[in-house]
Amino acid sequence: MRNFVERHTFWAFVILVSVAVFLWMIFAIWPEWLIDGLGRKKTFVKTFLNGVTLGGLYFLVASGFTLVFGLMRNVNLAHGSMYLLGAYIGYEVAELSGNWFLGLAIAFLAIAASGVLLQVLVFRRMEGDDLRQTLVTIGISIIAADLMLATWTGTTYQFTPPDWLYGATQLPIISVIKSSGTAVYIKYPVYRLMVLLVAITVGLGLWLFLNRTKIGMMIRAGVNDREMLAASGVNVQLVFALVFAIGAGLAGFAGVIGGTALSIAPGEDVRYLLASLVVVIVGGLGSVSGAAIGALLIGLAEQFGLAYFPTYGVVLTFLIMVVVLAVRPQGLMGGR
Amino acid sequence: MDTRALFSGSTSLSNIHPAIIVTAVFLLAYPSFASDFFIFQIGAYSLILGTIALSLMMLAGYGGMVSLAQLTAAGMAGYLVAILGENSVGVMGLGWPWWLTVVSAVLGAAIFSAFVGAISVRTEGIYTIMITLAIAVAFFYFVRQNYVLFNGFTGFAGVEPPTLFGVYWRDPTPFYYLSLVIAGGFVWAVFYASRSTFGLSLQAIRDNPRRMRALGYNVTLHRVAAYFFSGLIAGTAGVLLVWFNGRISPGSVGVDVVIDILVIAVVGGMRHPVGPFLGAIAFVLLENFAIDLIDRERFNTVIGIAFLLVVLFSPDGLLGIWNRIRSKIRFGRSGQQGASRRTGDDRQSAESSDNVKTQEEV
Numbered sequence: 001m002r003n004f005v006e007r008h009t010f011w012a013f014v015i016l017v018s019v020a021v022f023l024w025m026i027f028a029i030w031p032e033w034l035i036d037g038l039g040r041k042k043t044f045v046k047t048f049l050n051g052v053t054l055g056g057l058y059f060l061v062a063s064g065f066t067l068v069f070g071l072m073r074n075v076n077l078a079h080g081s082m083y084l085l086g087a088y089i090g091y092e093v094a095e096l097s098g099n100w101f102l103g104l105a106i107a108f109l110a111i112a113a114s115g116v117l118l119q120v121l122v123f124r125r126m127e128g129d130d131l132r133q134t135l136v137t138i139g140i141s142i143i144a145a146d147l148m149l150a151t152w153t154g155t156t157y158q159f160t161p162p163d164w165l166y167g168a169t170q171l172p173i174i175s176v177i178k179s180s181g182t183a184v185y186i187k188y189p190v191y192r193l194m195v196l197l198v199a200i201t202v203g204l205g206l207w208l209f210l211n212r213t214k215i216g217m218m219i220r221a222g223v224n225d226r227e228m229l230a231a232s233g234v235n236v237q238l239v240f241a242l243v244f245a246i247g248a249g250l251a252g253f254a255g256v257i258g259g260t261a262l263s264i265a266p267g268e269d270v271r272y273l274l275a276s277l278v279v280v281i282v283g284g285l286g287s288v289s290g291a292a293i294g295a296l297l298i299g300l301a302e303q304f305g306l307a308y309f310p311t312y313g314v315v316l317t318f319l320i321m322v323v324v325l326a327v328r329p330q331g332l333m334g335g336r
Numbered sequence: 337m338d339t340r341a342l343f344s345g346s347t348s349l350s351n352i353h354p355a356i357i358v359t360a361v362f363l364l365a366y367p368s369f370a371s372d373f374f375i376f377q378i379g380a381y382s383l384i385l386g387t388i389a390l391s392l393m394m395l396a397g398y399g400g401m402v403s404l405a406q407l408t409a410a411g412m413a414g415y416l417v418a419i420l421g422e423n424s425v426g427v428m429g430l431g432w433p434w435w436l437t438v439v440s441a442v443l444g445a446a447i448f449s450a451f452v453g454a455i456s457v458r459t460e461g462i463y464t465i466m467i468t469l470a471i472a473v474a475f476f477y478f479v480r481q482n483y484v485l486f487n488g489f490t491g492f493a494g495v496e497p498p499t500l501f502g503v504y505w506r507d508p509t510p511f512y513y514l515s516l517v518i519a520g521g522f523v524w525a526v527f528y529a530s531r532s533t534f535g536l537s538l539q540a541i542r543d544n545p546r547r548m549r550a551l552g553y554n555v556t557l558h559r560v561a562a563y564f565f566s567g568l569i570a571g572t573a574g575v576l577l578v579w580f581n582g583r584i585s586p587g588s589v590g591v592d593v594v595i596d597i598l599v600i601a602v603v604g605g606m607r608h609p610v611g612p613f614l615g616a617i618a619f620v621l622l623e624n625f626a627i628d629l630i631d632r633e634r635f636n637t638v639i640g641i642a643f644l645l646v647v648l649f650s651p652d653g654l655l656g657i658w659n660r661i662r663s664k665i666r667f668g669r670s671g672q673q674g675a676s677r678r679t680g681d682d683r684q685s686a687e688s689s690d691n692v693k694t695q696e697e698v
Contacts, residue, residue: 075462077469130462131402135602135647138595142640150634270591274473277466285463311488314478321470322455329458 022048029174038308045173045186047307048300053192055299056199057258061272062279062291063206064250070223070286071243073130074123077137079251080273081144086111086252087259087268088148091157100162100260107252115248116241123244124237141269149266159260165191195261202250206288219243223286278317282324284334293332363516367509376508378624382616383515384580387522387573389601389612391566394526397606398535399562400542405452405468407597408475409567410574411589413445415479415486417495417578424494427487434498442571449567450560457559460545472594480586491585495578506579515576519613522569526609529565538562592636599643605655614654 005012025034026048030041038044065079076082086107094103118140126132168187177183210216218239221229230236255264258272275298283294301320305313324332367375392406419428421437432440456467479486497505505511529535541548541555549555578584587593596619604615622642626635650656 073462075466131465132647132651134462134465135598136644138598139640139644139647142592142595142599142643143637146634146636146640150637270473274470274477277470277473281463281466281470311482311484312478314474314481318471318474318478321467321474325455325458325467 026173029177042186043307046188047303049188049192051300051303052296053196053261053299054303055296056196057254057261058272058275058279058299059199059292059295060202060254060257061251062276062283062295063202063288064247064254065276066280066283066286066288066291067206067250068244068247069280070288071219071226072123072240075130075134075137076247077134077273078118078141078144079248079276080269080271081141081148082111082114082248082251083255083258083272084148084264084266084269085114085144086255087264088152088157088255089252090256091159091259091264094159094256100159100256103159104253104256107256108249111252111255112245112249115244118248119241119244124240141273145266145269148269152266154266156263156265157259158263159256161191161260165194169193191261195257198257202253203288203292210288215239215242278321280331281321282331284331287331287333290331290333360520363520367512372508375512378617378620380508380512380515380576380580382613382620383512383519384573384576385597385600385620386604386613386616387515387519387576388570389597389604389616390519390522390526390609391569391573392597392601393604393606393609393612394529394569395562395566396601397608397611398530398538398542399559401453401456401464401559401562402598403452403456403468403563403566404465404594404598405449405472405475406566406570407594408472408589409445409449409452409570410577411475411479411584412448413441413571413574414495414578414584414588415492416441416444417575418492418584419485421495423492425487425490425492427483427492428485429492438575441575442568445571445574446564446567449570450564453560453563457556457563469594472589473591476586476589476591476594479589486586489586491583491588493583495582495584497579506582511580518572518576522572523609523613526569530609534558534561596639599639603643603646603653605653607652608655611653611655618654 025041026045035041061079061083065076068074068076089110090103090107092103093106094100097103122136122140123133126136168189170185170187173186174183208216210220218229218234221234222236222239226236229239254272258268275295279291279294279298281294282297283290283292297320298317301316302313305316309316328334366379370379388407388410391409392403395406396402417437420430420432420440421434422431423429452468452471455471456464459467479491480489482488497511499505503510505514530539537548537553538558541553541558545555577588581588600615600619601612602615603618604613605611619639622638623635626638646653650660652659
């Protein structure tokens with residue numbers, strides 16, 4: 001971080017100023033001219049919060065994707081299918097048992113197991129041939145999407161989260177002050193804030209796991225030099241299977257979290273695959289912190305695009321990708 | 337193909353393989369004995385899909401760049417035809433004359449493709465697939481969201497080819513011949529270009545970009561130019577496709593269709609311009625007649641399994657299977673020649689196993 005400030009003083013300054021302006025826009029009471037220019041403050045703050053929470057969800061999905069790539073150089077284009085399958089499995093379990101948390105846990109475990117199966121049965125056989133691996137994951141995602149459509153039909157499903165996650169809470173952010181002098185506070189759904197909290201927890205957990213444990217050390221060593229790791233007596237295949245389990249499990253986990261925040265329907269797999277792709281292209285393939293930054297950027301871009309220029313929203317996301325590719329082809333945090 | 341013919345730069349009539357003549361005669365005579373359904377829905381449709389897949393084959397086979405945005409380029413041309421020309425929806429439809437519409441649509445698609453290339457060539461290998469897939473999906477969401485230019489979810493209908501020389505070009509037989517001429521022309525062009533200086537340097541760049549850069553070749557420019565040419569092919573096919581369907585909507589550029597094109601190219605084989613057409617014929621036949629074998633609803637599962645089997649067991653697709661059978665027959669006849677031929681044919685797989693080997697050595 002200090003390195004960045006020293007090397008790019010100008011850009012660090014620009015980032016600092018824009019963050020300051022952003023914070024001011026969120027906490028201050030808006031003067032008339034700003035309301036004239038941008039509309040009501042409530043819209044702005046809610047869009048911002050939506051963007052951040054969506055970014056959290058994208059991070060949950062993309063972190064698994066980027067983790068798997070970082071170690072195995074394997075672009076798993078079936079990641080979106082894993083998200084959707086996790087959501088469906090979680091839904092079934094939660095409906096049967098009446099326990100949302102059980103659904104979450106089973107979704108994680110089931111998708112993690114499917115990830116291990118994929119790694120052992122398919123990818124191990126074609127190591128080093130990344131184009132073929134990618135084609136295989138495309139084939140799997142075609143079949144998975146079709147079979148899921150056959151099993152769960154085209155209906156939209158909606159989770160019922162636990163009661164205490166229901167409803168909205170009041171945030172300490174004033175939206176307007178009425179003429180009578182009473183301040184109106186902004187309300188926001190509790191569950192959405194929970195998503196953000198979970199994403200931050202998972203992010204921190206991943207960071208601790210990768211940087212503070214022995215297995216994490218092996219994984220990082222594997223990212224840098226796979227052959228050397230194998231030569232030093234580590235069972236690389238076991239590490240691969242473990243990482244694939246975590247990466248896939250995170251996709252299933254995100255399926256339940258995202259399915260509760262939004263809804264589950266066919267086609268969601270493609271949406272989250274696109275999100276993961278763009279997030280890791282922007283953030284840098286293989287970097288978990290890059291995934292966090294990319295997810296935040298893309299989540300915000302998507303929500304602000306939706307709110308302020310509805311029919312050109314996607315273009316904003318796309319522009320971010322193009323600009324990053326033009327300036328830093330390896331992604332914001334990707335090192336090569 | 338014979339290596340000598342490959343590098344001599346010219347072909348005389350006597351060099352043409354008899355199989356090519358037989359195929360050409362069959363394709364030309366096809367409408368005289370097939371029904372309208374087979375001419376239009378099977379014949380013309382396979383030719384169009386094959387042409388789009390050909391543009392992918394050209395990029396992937398000769399350039400080593402697997403772009404998933406080829407159908408998107410074709411869709412771009414289709415949308416441009418509907419926007420610049422005439423449609424029955426009442427949105428856009430600027431009513432330009434047909435020739436101007438077609439030329440602008442094809443050029444627009446080529447420029448779009450070159451733009452995709454310019455974005456994705458800065459990175460290599462597996463990144464290309466990801467970036468082009470992201471672009472394809474983003475294009476799908478964009479046309480679905482945007483009502484001003486692309487008429488959103490509904491898209492455009494009533495897009496028709498012009499009536500020229502007293503022929504209505506959407507009638508099965510004229511449309512079939514139109515598709516055949518275009519497809520045949522592009523197959524020849526791609527084959528010819530693969531032996532030109534440009535094609536050879538493109539293949540050299542595929543094999544070793546660093547060495548080519550060191551030799552003074554502009555690697556990026558070659559790649560972007562390849563994207564531009566493939567955009568011309570895809571765009572022309574896209575114009576045909578929108579005439580074929582008479583309509584275009586976000587569903588026509590959706591992810592499943594994008595993947596279908598990849599499936600066609602991979603199943604057919606990416607080593608020769610004919611491969612994509614084999615894949616397209618197999619795909620269209622399966623699409624139309626899978627209903628007799630299994631539930632029509634599960635068509636995608638069948639396609640997915642077929643694709644998986646090809647990727648897992650015959651990386652060179654149908655063409656690869658054919659080559660293997662042929663070399664086995666030759667192997668029976670004269671051992672040495674067949675063996676040397678095989679190693680030549682399997683260059684790519686040999687190279688990838690080499691990679692693994694060097695990695696293991698390191």
